[in-house]
Structure formats: structure tokens, C-alpha cells
Amino acid sequence: xxxxxxxxxxxxxxxxxxxxxxxxxxxxxxxxxxxxxxxxxxxxxxxxxxxxxxxxxxxxxxxxxxxxxxxxxxxxxxxxxxxxxxxxxxxxxxxxxxxxxxxxxxxxxxxxxxxxxxxxxxxxxxxxxxxxxxxxxxxxxxxxxxxxxxxxxxxxxxxxxxxxxxxxxxxxxxxxxxxxxxxxxxxxxxxxxxxxxxxxxxxxxxxxxxxxxxxxxxxxxxxxxxxxxxxxxxxxxxxxxxxxxxxxxxxxxxxxxxxxxxxxxxxxxxxxxxxxxxxxxxxxxxxxxxxxxxxx
Amino acid sequence: xxxxxxxxxxxxxxxxxxxxxxxxxxxxxxxxxxxxxxxxxxxxxxxxxxxxxxxxxxxxxxxxxxxxxxxxxxxxxxxxxxxxxxxxxxxxxxxxxxxxxxxxxxxxxxxxxxxxxxxxxxxxxxxxxxxxxxxxxxxxxxxxxxxxxxxxxxxxxxxxxxxxxxxxxxxxxxxxxxxxxxxxxxxxxxxxxxxxxxxxxxxxxxxxxxxxxxxxxxxxxxxxxxxxxxxxxxxxxxxxxxxxxxxxxxxxxxxxxxxxxxxxxxxxxxxxxxxxxxxxxxxxxxxxxxxxxxxxxxxxxxxxxxxxxxxxxxxxxxxxxxxxxxxxxxxxxxxxxxxxxxxxxxxxxxxxxxxxxxxxxxxxxxxxxxxxxxxxxxxxxxxxxxxxxxxxxxxxxxxxxxxxx
Numbered sequence: 145x146x147x148x149x150x151x152x153x154x155x156x157x158x159x160x161x162x163x164x165x166x167x168x169x170x171x172x173x174x175x176x177x178x179x180x181x182x183x184x185x186x187x188x189x190x191x192x193x194x195x196x197x198x199x200x201x202x203x204x205x206x207x208x209x210x211x212x213x214x215x216x217x218x219x220x221x222x223x224x225x226x227x228x229x230x231x232x233x234x235x236x237x238x239x240x241x242x243x244x245x246x247x248x249x250x251x252x253x254x255x256x257x258x259x260x261x262x263x264x265x266x267x268x269x270x271x272x273x274x275x276x277x278x279x280x281x282x283x284x285x286x287x288x289x290x291x292x293x294x295x296x297x298x299x300x301x302x303x304x305x306x307x308x309x310x311x312x313x314x315x316x317x318x319x320x321x322x323x324x325x326x327x328x329x330x331x332x333x334x335x336x337x338x339x340x341x342x343x344x345x346x347x348x349x350x351x352x353x354x355x356x357x358x359x360x361x362x363x364x365x366x367x368x369x370x371x372x373x374x375x376x377x378x379x380x381x382x383x384x385x386x387x388x389x390x391x392x393x394x395x396x397x398x399x400x401x402x403x404x405x406x407x408x409x410x411x412x413x414x415x416x417x418x419x420x421x422x423x424x425x426x427x428x429x430x431x432x433x434x435x436x437x438x439x440x
Numbered sequence: 441x442x443x444x445x446x447x448x449x450x451x452x453x454x455x456x457x458x459x460x461x462x463x464x465x466x467x468x469x470x471x472x473x474x475x476x477x478x479x480x481x482x483x484x485x486x487x488x489x490x491x492x493x494x495x496x497x498x499x500x501x502x503x504x505x506x507x508x509x510x511x512x513x514x515x516x517x518x519x520x521x522x523x524x525x526x527x528x529x530x531x532x533x534x535x536x537x538x539x540x541x542x543x544x545x546x547x548x549x550x551x552x553x554x555x556x557x558x559x560x561x562x563x564x565x566x567x568x569x570x571x572x573x574x575x576x577x578x579x580x581x582x583x584x585x586x587x588x589x590x591x592x593x594x595x596x597x598x599x600x601x602x603x604x605x606x607x608x609x610x611x612x613x614x615x616x617x618x619x620x621x622x623x624x625x626x627x628x629x630x631x632x633x634x635x636x637x638x639x640x641x642x643x644x645x646x647x648x649x650x651x652x653x654x655x656x657x658x659x660x661x662x663x664x665x666x667x668x669x670x671x672x673x674x675x676x677x678x679x680x681x682x683x684x685x686x687x688x689x690x691x692x693x694x695x696x697x698x699x700x701x702x703x704x705x706x707x708x709x710x711x712x713x714x715x716x717x718x719x720x721x722x723x724x725x726x727x728x729x730x731x732x733x734x735x736x737x738x739x740x741x742x743x744x745x746x747x748x749x750x751x752x753x754x755x756x757x758x759x760x761x762x763x764x765x766x767x768x769x770x771x772x773x774x775x776x777x778x779x780x781x782x783x784x785x786x787x788x789x790x791x792x793x794x795x796x797x798x799x800x801x802x803x804x805x806x807x808x809x810x811x812x813x814x815x816x817x818x819x820x821x822x823x824x825x826x827x828x829x830x831x832x833x834x835x836x837x838x839x840x841x842x843x844x845x
Contacts, residue, residue, distance in 0.1 A: 153661075155661075156657070159657045160654055163651075163654050163657065164654075166653070261482075264482060264486075268487045268702075269482075269483065269485075269487050269673075269674070270487040270488075270674070270702050270703060271674065271677060272706065273681070273711065275710075283685075283687060289657060290660075290686055292686060292687070294685070295653075295685075365650055365678060365681075366677045366678050366681060366706065366707075368674060371650065374648060375650065409654040409655065410654070413645060413646075413654075413655065414646065416645075416646055417646030417649070418646075
């Protein structure tokens with residue numbers, strides 16, 4: 145006899161939880177990038193979705209025009225997207241640091257629209273297909289579901305990057321400089337640390353994370369100009385729930401919300417598009433600083 | 441003497457005035473025939489309609505010689521952004537201030553219905569190509585509209601019936617959770633049941649949605665032979681792509697209920713192969729459709745979709761009707777359009793019913809394997825030509841008040 149939980153066979157439930165974990169790893173890596181940028185730089189980077197899209201497009205372009213394979217792309221594309229982020233920070237965002245957060249938000253939102261429009265003009269809206277790398281073709285039957293190898297790789301890759309990032313920021317000397325730079329930049333500068341350079345590189349890293357997620361996503365989602373804007377709103381909700389700027393919070397929240405969304409898709413699929421926002425509203429009502437955030 | 445001169449001048453003047461009046465009563469009301477293509481220029485449907493539809497209209501005008509009843513044919517186009525209010529405002533502006541006589545395309549059912557209502561008030565013609573709801577020729581039918589290319593009923597009949605006949609008798613639907621998805625699912629479920637098949641279940645996915653893996657697993661668990669995709673555009677593309685990734689297409693078959701050739705092009709044959717779908721036009725059908733489509737492709741980087749081919753065909757027929765009627769008055773032109781059969785690159789022996797439905801053959805096609813395809817855009821095998829009278833709602837079942845039963 146099949147074991148059932150609330151009328152749903154346990155097999156189906158396990159399958160959905162695993163899928164939730166896969167989606168959760170995407171949320172985690174994207175919200176981590178946003179959290180770093182907000183936590184260390186106080187910028188609400190609305191272009192994060194567009195930078196994720198840029199990662200997927202760069203991967204497709206480098207494969208199609210230059211024959212660069214997936215593995216090389218996975219390293220080079222985030223660097224290229226990160227470099228784009230650095231240019232953005234140096235040329236534009238830097239001028240807004242002395243103003244309210246809102247100005248940075250508006251600037252990055254505008255940039256996101258321009259990038260999307262540009263790629264729509266160049267490639268249309270139907271999107272492009274990036275093939276799954278040969279080594280990840282096929283999958284394994286787990287008994288309760290068929291797990292494509294590539295999806296398993298997505299979990300491994302994004303969780304490793306998330307963990308490494310958390311470790312560097314919270315447990316190393318470099319990380320302590322970064323955290324000090326947010327608390328008291330003048331003091332750190334007085335110790336001889338080049339704070340503006342650190343800020344630029346941190347922003348570049350946050351943007352590179354979006355690019356990395358874009359390359360990871362390219363083989364499973366159609367590469368389209370709007371792929372980022374579909375995702376970014378959910379990711380912002382994840383960051384708000386986790387607590388703006390909390391590194392660990394964004395990772396844990398990203399994964400948990402992926403799981404929760406997965407469960408919603410089994411019990412009441414119509415609500416799966418809004419469940420994250422319902423949680424966000426509840427969290428804002430009870431803990432405005434987010435689950436892992438500190439009240440300022 | 442003077443009196444005589446006055447009389448003759450008066451006489452000549454009177455004749456001239458009468459001649460001018462006479463011409464305008466029978467010919468074009470404002471000295472120009474103006475075509476408006478209203479479509480989705482930058483959103484989700486811009487690849488399958490959009491700039492390609494405007495080009496199709498441009499080609500129709502050029503191929504007709506740019507002149508009708510001795511007056512120039514002009515083209516204007518606008519982006520309705522798939523919003524009914526924007527479409528309605530633009531239509532009002534076009535009819536009132538810019539002398540537009542006919543509006544073609546209209547990419548969603550909501551924009552189509554909104555513009556039809558205004559065209560009805562202002563006595564102008566609409567030729568709907570991309571919008572697909574059956575409401576257009578049923579509850580909301582008007583006398584001066586033609587629904588040219590397809591509708592959700594024809595898609596359901598084409599794919600639903602044929603798939604059940606080929607042994608695909610158990611279905612599970614993945615449905616986009618909005619009006620269009622529900623209507624497509626409903627129409628198809630009816631056809632499946634009527635043909636002796638069974639619907640095992642359905643799941644309503646939020647719209648828009650990127651990750652379909654969860655819904656696909658539910659479809660897989662249902663054990664249905666056929667997974668019906670009652671969605672469109674990017675949602676369908678992602679669902680198909682992920683169905684292959686999860687190995688679902690090895691044991692179950694996908695039936696895309698609204699798929700355009702640009703979707704197949706963007707998916708690639710490797711992923712899309714084997715799928716059944718219904719279309720109103722395929723570029724590689726015969727010499728005439730090939731010749732036209734290649735001319736289109738030379739100016740637009742892709743082959744025409746059924747929507748774009750429909751825009752061309754509907755406008756060519758409209759121009760002929762204006763010539764035949766000798767006027768651009770909407771009811772006279774509609775009478776002329778209905779009096780002539782449609783034989784062109786799009787349709788063979790097509791005709792327009794009083795509810796505005798253009799009845800023409802539809803095609804049930806299967807997407808080729810990469811090994812069967814001889815080159816770019818060689819994507820479909822035509823499995824069956826569905827006669828127009830079978831593909832579309834019969835006059836008895838139609839709820840349009842204009843149809844005499």
C-alpha cells in the first residue's frame with residue numbers, strides 16, 4: 145500500500161520537495177547576490193534580473209558564435225557579467241552613493257529595462273535554446289521521480305557557491321574587512337585599506353553571482369530577454385523575508401521558499417505564484433527586519 | 441448674353457459638383473484607403489505577429505499595386521501592448537482622426553473584442569488574425585468583422601480529435617491559469633470526451649510561469665498517454681523543453697494546443713520532435729505558399745507564422761472586395777468579401793460565414809525528427825488536412841445572432 149500524506153502519495157511529495165530544492169537553489173544564489181550588494185553597499189540592485197538574463201545570453205552567445213563550451217562558459221561568463229557590473233558601479237552608481245536608496249533603485253531599474261529592450265530588439269521574445277551539456281544528458285530514476293543529472297548539478301553547484309561565499313564573508317580576514325567597510329568606511333580607510341576598490345569589487349562579485357545563475361539556468365529554461373524580470377520580483381521577496389543584507393538569511397530563505405513553493409504546487413497549484421508574497425506580507429507584519437535581519 | 445454666360449457657367453459648375461459628389465458616394469470616402477495593423481510589437485506575441493504582421497500588410501499593399509479605385513492605399517501600424525484599453529483608444533483615434541478604414545491582426549482576444557466593439561459603432565471593418573477566442577464569432581460577433589486564421593475550437597478539434605483517433609485516449613492538461621487557457625482546456629476536453637477519450641486530470645499553472653517541472657511530474661504521475669498543453673508562447677516552450685529533460689516524452693506524448701512555427705524554431709527539432717499540433721497555414725504546403733513565404737522570409741528573418749500569412753491573405757481579399765463593391769463602406773465591402781471565395785497562398789476555397797468566421801482547411805501536423813528535416817524551417821509533416829466545415833463550429837452550434845439558422 146502506498147503511504148499518503150494529506151491524500152498525496154509520499155512519492156509525489158518527495159518528488160515535489162526535490163524540485164522545490166532545485167528552484168530554491170536558484171532563489172538562494174540570486175538572493176545571495178542581492179543581499180551582498182545591499183548589505184555591503186546599500187544599493188537595491190533592481191538590475192539583478194537583467195544581469196541574470198545577461199549571464200544566460202552571454203553563455204548562449206559564447207557557445208553559438210565562439211564555440212566556448214559549458215564549463216569554460218561557467219567561469220568566463222560570470223567574469224564578463226561581473227565586469228559589466230563593475231563598469232556600472234564605476235560610471236553610474238558611484239555618483240548616487242550620497243543620495244537616498246531610492247535613486248539607486250531607479251537607476252538600476254532603468255538599466256534593467258534598457259538591457260531587456262536591447263536584447264528583445266536583437267533576438268526577439270521567443271527565446272533561444274541552450275543545449276544541456278553532453279555529460280549531463282539523461283538522469284537517474286530515484287524510484288519516486290526521475291532526476292535529470294543536470295538538475296542535480298544545479299543543486300551542487302549553487303549550494304557550493306553559496307557556502308563558499310558565506311564562508312569568505314563571515315569567516316575570513318577579507319570578509320572582516322568587507323564587513324568593517326559597511327560599518328565604518330572612514331576608519332577602515334584610515335588603516336590603509338582601499339575602500340572604494342573593495343566596494344567596486346564586491347558589487348562586481350554580487351553581479352557575477354547573477355551571471356553565474358544565468359549560465360546555470362540557460363540549459364533548462366528558454367533563454368529570453370524577460371527571463372530575469374519574471375524571477376526578480378520573487379527573489380526580492382526572498383531577500384525581504386530573509387532580512388535585507390543578511391548573507392546566511394538569504395541562502396536559507398531561498399532554499400526554504402523553494403521547498404514551500406514546491407509543496408504549494410502539489411496541494412494548491414493556483415496559489416504557487418503568490419505563496420512567496422503571502423509569506424513576505426506576514427513576515428513584514430511581524431518582523432519588519434526579516435527573519436534573519438537585525439533592527440537598525 | 442450675360443444671363444446666358446451665367447447659366448452656362450452655373451451649369452458647368454453644377455456638373456462638376458455633381459461629378460465630385462457622385463465619385464465620393466461610390467468611391468473612397470476620404471480619398472485614401474487606410475489600413476491599420478494593430479498588433480503586439482514588443483511583448484510575448486511579437487515574434488509570431490508583431491513586425492512580421494506589419495510586413496505582411498505592407499506586402500499585400502505592394503502586391504495589389506498600392507492603388508484601389510484609383511486612390512492610394514496607405515499603411516499605419518501600432519503596438520496595442522496586449523492591453524484592451526490601449527487597443528480601444530488607438531482604434532478610436534484611428535477611425536476618428538486618421539481616416540483608417542480597416543484594422544488587421546489584433547494579437548490577443550481581449551484586444552480583438554475591444555476593437556471590434558468600436559469598429560461596430562463606427563461602421564468599420566476588422567480582420568482578426570492572431571486573437572483566437574471563439575467569442576469573436578459567437579457571443580460577441582458583429583457584422584463587419586472577419587476572423588481569418590484560426591480559433592481555439594479549431595485547434596481543439598484538430599489536435600484533440602486526431603490524437604484520440606490515433607490511440608491517445610487518456611489526457612492530462614497543464615493549463616495556463618487565465619481565460620484563454622481555461623477556454624482552450626475546456627474546448628479540447630469536450631472534443632476528447634466526445635471522441636471517446638478520457639480526461640484523467642488537470643493542473644492550473646500560474647501565468648506566466650517558467651518552471652514546469654512540478655506540473656510535469658503531476659502529469660507523469662497521472663499515467664495519461666497525452667499531456668495537453670493549454671498555454672501559449674514562452675510557457676509552452678518551457679513546458680516542452682522541460683518535459684524532454686525529465687524524460688517524460690519517452691513514455692507520454694505532448695500535445696501543444698496553440699503552437700506557432702516560431703515556437704518550434706526557437707525550441708529546435710531535437711526538443712520538439714514528434715509533437716502533434718494544428719495550424720492554419722504551413723509555408724511548405726504548395727508552390728504558391730512556398731513562393732510567397734520565401735518572399736516574406738527574404739524581408740523578415742523568419743518564415744511567416746499562420747498569423748502573419750493570415751494578415752496578408754485577409755488584406756488582399758479586402759482590397760479585392762473594395763474594388764468589387766466600388767466603395768469602402770463597411771457593409772458593402774463585407775457583402776463583396778462574402779460573395780467571393782478565397783483562393784490564395786493561405787486558403788483554398790475558403791469562404792466567410794455571416795458570423796464572420798472565415799472557413800478554411802486546417803492542418804494537423806507532426807514536428808519532424810532532426811533526421812527528417814532537410815534544412816532550416818523544414819519542420820512539419822502534414823498528417824491530415826481537416827476540412828474547414830469540420831474544423832470550425834457548425835452554424836447550428838454557433839451562438840452568433842447574425843447566423844440565420
